[in-house]
Amino acid sequence: MTLPARDPGKVVAAVSPAFEGLFRAEYARVVGIAHRVLADQAEAEDVAQDVFLSFFRGHPANAPYARAWLHAATAHAALNALRGRDRRSRREAAQAVPLEATAAEDPVVTVVASETREEVRAVLARLPERSAAMLALRYAGLSYAEIAAALDVRASSVGTLLRRAEDAFRRELR
Amino acid sequence: MNDTKIEQALGTAEPRVNTDDALARFQARVQAEGIAPVASVARPRVTSRWLQGLAAAAGVVIVASALTFSGVAGSILQIFEPKTLVAVPITQGDLNYLGQACAGLNLQECMGGYGTFEWTTPPQPKEVTSRSQASAQAGFAVQAPTSVPSSVTGDPRYGVINKSAATFTFSADSTKQTAARQNRTAPPLPANIDGSKLFITGGPAVVQIWGAPSSTATSPGQANPIPTLIVGQAKAPTVSSDGITVDELRGYLLSQPGISPQLAAALRAIGDPSSTLPVPVPAELAVSHPVTVQGVQGLFIGDNTGIAGAVIWQKDGMMFEVIGSFTESQAIAIANSMR
Numbered sequence: 254m255t256l257p258a259r260d261p262g263k264v265v266a267a268v269s270p271a272f273e274g275l276f277r278a279e280y281a282r283v284v285g286i287a288h289r290v291l292a293d294q295a296e297a298e299d300v301a302q303d304v305f306l307s308f309f310r311g312h313p314a315n316a317p318y319a320r321a322w323l324h325a326a327t328a329h330a331a332l333n334a335l336r337g338r339d340r341r342s343r344r345e346a347a348q349a350v351p352l353e354a355t356a357a358e359d360p361v362v363t364v365v366a367s368e369t370r371e372e373v374r375a376v377l378a379r380l381p382e383r384s385a386a387m388l389a390l391r392y393a394g395l396s397y398a399e400i401a402a403a404l405d406v407r408a409s410s411v412g413t414l415l416r417r418a419e420d421a422f423r424r425e426l427r
Numbered sequence: 428m429n430d431t432k433i434e435q436a437l438g439t440a441e442p443r444v445n446t447d448d449a450l451a452r453f454q455a456r457v458q459a460e461g462i463a464p465v466a467s468v469a470r471p472r473v474t475s476r477w478l479q480g481l482a483a484a485a486g487v488v489i490v491a492s493a494l495t496f497s498g499v500a501g502s503i504l505q506i507f508e509p510k511t512l513v514a515v516p517i518t519q520g521d522l523n524y525l526g527q528a529c530a531g532l533n534l535q536e537c538m539g540g541y542g543t544f545e546w547t548t549p550p551q552p553k554e555v556t557s558r559s560q561a562s563a564q565a566g567f568a569v570q571a572p573t574s575v576p577s578s579v580t581g582d583p584r585y586g587v588i589n590k591s592a593a594t595f596t597f598s599a600d601s602t603k604q605t606a607a608r609q610n611r612t613a614p615p616l617p618a619n620i621d622g623s624k625l626f627i628t629g630g631p632a633v634v635q636i637w638g639a640p641s642s643t644a645t646s647p648g649q650a651n652p653i654p655t656l657i658v659g660q661a662k663a664p665t666v667s668s669d670g671i672t673v674d675e676l677r678g679y680l681l682s683q684p685g686i687s688p689q690l691a692a693a694l695r696a697i698g699d700p701s702s703t704l705p706v707p708v709p710a711e712l713a714v715s716h717p718v719t720v721q722g723v724q725g726l727f728i729g730d731n732t733g734i735a736g737a738v739i740w741q742k743d744g745m746m747f748e749v750i751g752s753f754t755e756s757q758a759i760a761i762a763n764s765m766r
Contacts, residue, residue, distance in 0.1 A: 268457060273450065280444060280446045306456065313464070405554070
């Protein structure tokens, strides 16, 4: 569900300055993680809203683990949303987003790329949860330290775990 | 496929977000749904649920160990180190009795009523990626089963808990106040127990889990799978005292209102409490009996449905456990294959 946007100036503040600061600092990153998984901006923003709401309900804005929690919860929530999609809506979402890597205007290239994108999302949905989350976080631009904090693993293990996740991803994509 | 191609495969156009609009939508939703934030006191980081479970289990074992006392008075003397295990049936009646005694207090408050429990080195579980790392961090050779049933597949996850230590200081004042809050009269705390200390150690411990939940941080709406096999190995816990008359202490604790006469009698019946770890077994739900494992006497515990079983044994100063959805013979075979 996406609520209609309102003029920010007309909304009475319902959240603390600390939470607003957290939201402003992390919203784009959270949407980016969800977008890597879902390839659909509207759906990614819905996931981001839900994740921030879950955090708001249960955690103080100044919690030292806030960013890590948001990153992990976003990856898991987006993967859950991905698995919940039916095949048709997944195809529609894939076709709705242009590829930056194949920014050709040739419609044949675009269709092929969209089919690839759909398969990629299907592979992500099939991978073990931690592997898929690790890929989503890494390719959304998080550092090894940020991934370690989000997934509660040692930073020195992230490289190994990431390679395993990439290997599993390649095997599934064949 | 190289990293660049994975990047392309997972790549999507970076979303252009309008954070102001998003924040406005969020504020509107919070107001419309009347959602209140939590208080601004930061809670500790929520770590992996299964690791939290390990920490809780380790804490329970360490605290439970402190309930078994024997030995003689002295300066700092070790009064408990398990060498054998014995099942102590805990009935629903015992649990009800404990619940009434604590009168709605949580377990920590209930235990705290007798004195002060402080972790000097708290258990801090963490995950490592291999058996060799687990051995290195625990400081002992981690054993693993060389043969498992076909239902157990994949690689295990490894959790390590550091050697933990705690001190419990008995307090007559705390005991009186707790009893007064509950409108009860506690048996008087002998003067030589008031202020005396117990030094409790547990671990290091290593847990290997097959089929462990793969998610780590809290994940909204996600169900965790049930592990297929759990193998635990730990240095045996110890309890030392700074000079308590232990028979007095044992008698005093066993007469507390939280322990039913039946349970106290079962605990008193243990032949050598200085070296026997009582393992609580839910009497209505599980069966237990001694078994021979790795050439020593251990304990098999199974639920009455036959779908879950555990084997626990102690050998060479280490405690071991194998837990999973196994029959007794399967559980013992796994235990005997540990190398």
